[in-house]
Amino acid sequence: MREFEEFRTYTGHICSEHQRLNRMLLEARHQIDNWRARGEELTPRAVIEGLRGIQAELKHHFGDEEGEGCLEEAVSRYPKLSAKEQELIAQHPGLLAAVAELIELAERGEERETDPAEFGRKYEELYDRLHAHELAESRLMQQAFSTSLDIENGSGVH
Ligand SMILES: [Fe+2]
Ligand SMILES: [Fe+2]
Numbered sequence: 001m002r003e004f005e006e007f008r009t010y011t012g013h014i015c016s017e018h019q020r021l022n023r024m025l026l027e028a029r030h031q032i033d034n035w036r037a038r039g040e041e042l043t044p045r046a047v048i049e050g051l052r053g054i055q056a057e058l059k060h061h062f063g064d065e066e067g068e069g070c071l072e073e074a075v076s077r078y079p080k081l082s083a084k085e086q087e088l089i090a091q092h093p094g095l096l097a098a099v100a101e102l103i104e105l106a107e108r109g110e111e112r113e114t115d116p117a118e119f120g121r122k123y124e125e126l127y128d129r130l131h132a133h134e135l136a137e138s139r140l141m142q143q144a145f146s147t148s149l150d151i152e153n154g155s156g157v158h
Contacts, residue, residue, distance in 0.1 A: 011141050014070045017061050018134045024054050025127055032123055035109070036116040044109040044116070051103045058099060062092040071137065074144035081140055088140070091133055098126050 028050035035044050065071050066089055075082045102122060108114045 006145075010070045010073055011138075011145060014065075014141055015138065017064070018138060021054070021057055021061060021130070021134065024050065024057060025130065028054060029123065029127065032116070032120050036120050044106045044114070044119075047109070047119075048103060048106045051099060051106060055096070055099045055103065058096060062096070065089065065137070066092070070141060074141050078144040078147045081144055084136075084140055088133065088137055095126075095130060095133060098129065102126060 028047065031044075031046040031050050035042055035047055071085050071089070075085050102119070105114050105119055105122065109116065109119065
């Protein structure tokens, strides 16, 4: 029972952070669609602000994951996942760099130097990368905790 409660706490925390991030990403997509539809009359100010919010959220979220948080707890329960955890954490700098690049590109859009349609395509690439990253983390958490629950219950999964 204690294991189950811990499982809920850890996976609940990471899932709620991933959901919050996803809402922010969907809102940014909505603002990008507006910019694409009304590019001539609309500056990408809302897009820039949305991306800055995502950048701050990601820095905080990645910092959490790199510290003594959910992922470390998962690996301590199921050390075989250590390489996968390291691989996922190693993706963080590249993802942050991609967000910074998009912010810069959107800022150039204020001077009409960025094509909103091209920007939209780049944003979708980032969205897919982030989605795949977060999904892999959620799977790692599930695998670690379900395995540790199985071990505790004596079903012998190692
Ligand atoms: Fe991550
Ligand atoms: Fe994450």
